[in-house]
Amino acid sequence: MKKLSSILIMAILIVACSSSDEGYGGGNENPSFDQVVLLSNLADNLIIPSFNQLQTQLSAFDVARAGFINDRTQENLNALSSAWQEAYMAWQHVEMFNIGEAELQAGNPTGFVSFFNIYPVTVSDIKSAAEGNSYDLNSSFYHDAQGFPALDYLIHGIAEGDTTPLDKFTSNENFEGYIEFLTNVTSQMMAKNNAIINSWTSTYRDAFVSNMGSTATSSFNKIVNDYIYYYEKGLRAAKIGIPAGNFSNTPLPEKVEAYYKQDLSRTFALEALDAVIEVFNGSNGSGFADYLDFLDRSDLKIDIQNQFAEARTKIQGLNLNFYQQVQDDNTKMTEAYDALQAAVVLLKVDMVSAFSVSIDYVDADGD
Amino acid sequence: MTTKHYLQSTSHAAPLAVFRVLFGFMMLISMIRFWVNGWIEKLYLEPTFHFKYFGFEWVSVPGNVTYILFLSCGTAAFLVAIGLYYRVAIILFFLSFTYIELLDKTTYLNHYYFISLLSFLMIWLPANAYFSCDNFRKNRTYTKIPGWTIDSIKVLLAIVYFYAGVAKLNSDWLLKATPLKIWLPSKFNFPFIGDTLMQQEWFHYAMSWGGMIYDIAIPFLLFYKRTRILAFALVVFFHVFTRALFPIGMFPYIMIVSCLIFFETNFHLRIISFLKSIGQGWFKLKPTKQLELYKMKHERWALLMITLFLFLQLLFPWRYLLYPGELFWTEEGYRFSWRVMLMEKAGIANFKVVNSETKEYFFIDNSDFLSTFQEKQMSFQPDFILEYAHYLGDHFKSQGHKHIEIYVDCYVALNGRPSQRFIDPSINLLKEKESFKHKTWILAFNDEIKGL
Structure with a gap:
């Protein structure tokens, strides 16, 4: 019976050798995909620079804020609005990186987004704060009354009884409260973003790059999950699907991003999609696209790139102002949504399958 | 040897007793692990909705009583291990474990199904005849049991392996080396071979073919005395290796321990004397009355039941043949058939x-x-x-x-x-209504997978 076992081993070896011959002929070493290169490219050329860019824009916004408070004119409010717009553009590049310090900040899965971009904003909470009632921007109760949507309201919205946005800070009986709230929201955003940058530049960058593998807690697995989650919820649903009424009986145009400014929804959606595409392609370095190439799935890479391009074209065809678009011709909105959705299938089913990462964090046993 | 001879032949009770002890403790550990990992909450208490098996819609998560369910399952496992009130304990274990598995089919795993089947089988076996607390309770120890009782467990194990191997006889597994070709390269940080072998295409094929041959051959190698040690070494290697590669929990250890039943009496007696030497210092027990053959009360019925049970196990995995379309695509008849890691x-x-x-x-x-x-x-x-x-x-x-x-x-x-x-x-x-009929609203699979 020793014979049988040696036959068994021989059989395995023979199969092994013969199949290796048909597998590939060249002297290709076929090393594993270098995750370090991909993760460091993400960290060094995309994630950290994007958070830094946001910090730069937030600082500029803070300067504009100080200038405005000093001299509360419409002109200075306009300057504040432009600074807000620049910072909001920078934000579109970081929202998908809900990982590390960012993920831990709010004590909920939404992470740092809780302090930056929960919309629609709850105006009554801002009013209450301006009236002098106590509030805590760190409590979950105030997550939908801070960040860019709150600033949007403060800069472009008209408070009850006022006639212009500027009135909030001048003639409104609670103008001092509004000024203080503007300052507090700004400081909160800068502090949160600073903490994220500090974490990345002190220790987290190396921890992120060295946590390799494909288990549920590995960096690659988490960043792929975050990426898809953002694309699905933050971009596809929040920016287009929800206002278009894809998840409700009727369209909900008042749920567009930057509702009070209005004519920026398309700009932000395109910027967000460009950020998503940039991470997919890896900017000038190694990205998900390169990994797919390595896995001989260039077909899938091209499908995804084409689908992104189609979605981009569809969004490009929309009104600058989605609130208006929903009311004029919502079909175009749902078409843009469908184009974005088609890419979700490719990312969440095909790409995740090809990468062999699990799509959730459940660490339950498998078969 | 005629059937009659075979049915009258006896074996030493030690292998079954050791099996009972190890099985019981493995299950106890599994229950504790499940609890400690927070999976009771995550899998059963937190979701508001649960997917039910067809025909078992009446099984529902009993809120906080779920903890009691796990507690009784763990307690029963412990009682099985020490062989106290064995029959009641193994029935309680089978019922509570199976009830837990029926709570939500999201968590379906072949090895949970295996545990349910095995514990059902053990209800009918005299696993407490020897080296059990029941010996002292009844003041009777038996050294011999009907030989077929031990063999029934071996047959169940053989079915599991053999069918798992047969399920691999398809073109995806053998000719394309999928899904291993997809999974293995992502394990590049596996010690020593992660960055080298795991990335090689020939290795994916070798693993696919080796796995198939292993599954089909191992029952025979275990049955046959002269290859048994080699076979067991393969069992240990295979399961430890897959455990290191994939998140498969306790299953590999349970299989390794279960395969010990193929070894002969002397081996198990040594295990028992080893266990006794550990326990001796703790408590002194006066020896019980020693009897020869354990006479099963309803041996005919048990035998009939087990024969039917094993026969059904042989047939059940083939039910997919009754459905049109690709099995991997529709999954009609996919579960309960030892199709492990195929997709x-x-x-x-x-x-x-x-x-x-x-x-x-x-x-x-x-x-x-x-x-x-x-x-x-x-x-x-x-x-x-x-x-x-x-x-x-x-x-x-x-x-x-x-x-x-x-x-x-x-x-x-x-x-x-x-x-x-x-x-x-x-x-x-x-x-559309759920039924055992083919679901016509599943679209046809664009490709073809040849084989069984």
């Missing part, structure tokens, strides 16, 4: 709720109703999709919605193929 399958399912009168519609955010794990499992299994659609229908009906129709936009990718539409999007799922 890399992922899907996405978007449900659309339509008012048939006004034609108004909206999409569902699945995370509002399902855990991520449930959503993942639901998105590529037709019976899950149907059950969930009906749940959504009931939910929105109760919210006052009228004229509800539910459609699904579902895509699935199988073993590295591009994703393909899975369910007919023009079918109102609320009109």
